[in-house]
Amino acid sequence: DTGVSQDPRHKITKRGQNVTFRCDPISEHNRLYWYRQTLGQGPEFLTYFQNEAQLEKSRLLSDRFSAERPKGSFSTLEIQRTEQGDSAMYLCASSGNQETQYFGPGTRLLVL
Amino acid sequence: GENVEQHPSTLSVQEGDSAVIKCTYSDSASNYFPWYKQELGKRPQLIIDIRSNVGEKKDQRIAVTLNKTAKHFSLHITETQPEDSAVYFCAAGGNEKLTFGTGTRLTIIP
Numbered sequence: 205d206t207g208v209s210q211d212p213r214h215k216i217t218k219r220g221q222n223v224t225f226r227c228d229p230i231s232e233h234n235r236l237y238w239y240r241q242t243l244g245q246g247p248e249f250l251t252y253f254q255n256e257a258q259l260e261k262s263r264l265l266s267d268r269f270s271a272e273r274p275k276g277s278f279s280t281l282e283i284q285r286t287e288q289g290d291s292a293m294y295l296c297a298s299s300g301n302q303e304t305q306y307f308g309p310g311t312r313l314l315v316l
Numbered sequence: 317g318e319n320v321e322q323h324p325s326t327l328s329v330q331e332g333d334s335a336v337i338k339c340t341y342s343d344s345a346s347n348y349f350p351w352y353k354q355e356l357g358k359r360p361q362l363i364i365d366i367r368s369n370v371g372e373k374k375d376q377r378i379a380v381t382l383n384k385t386a387k388h389f390s391l392h393i394t395e396t397q398p399e400d401s402a403v404y405f406c407a408a409g410g411n412e413k414l415t416f417g418t419g420t421r422l423t424i425i426p
Contacts, residue, residue: 252413259412299411303367
């Protein structure tokens, strides 16, 4: 499968715990995006990388959230001290020279 | 920042009829307008996109139109089939990020 992959697909955690998600983009894509989607809503932009540089962060990305893309390939999104409001689907997307973004299957997070 | 509004939120059409979903955007700097289809529990999948230098684009039963002056764009699906039932999202933006609409749940009635 040469598409965007994400791991894990599902995560259940208790409030206050830290969680980390991984995204592997399409191999030749230099741009990588993180979005959050809640039930009945469209994806909301969180942050974006070009190669290893994090170029933009949404104000939705509180100081409990951190994202990295250390070698310009895969990316991780960490949420510290999770809250119930963090429950959502976390989607990763990647794009190459064109603007077209291809999404991964998402990681569904449930915070109890 | 960009704001995208999408209408209607739900749409039911008879199989074989056409469906139209409309979106407006606020930021004149947006130059790329994709449409995604999302089935329950699955990833958003790109179905068609249009760039600001083009007014209309068609791919088989799907077409998108863009009016830059009015800042609105529309998705047209003709000869609808049961497999077209899904949630459709419009988006506006460019290389940096996309701002999505709130989605339209399309139901095709056999």
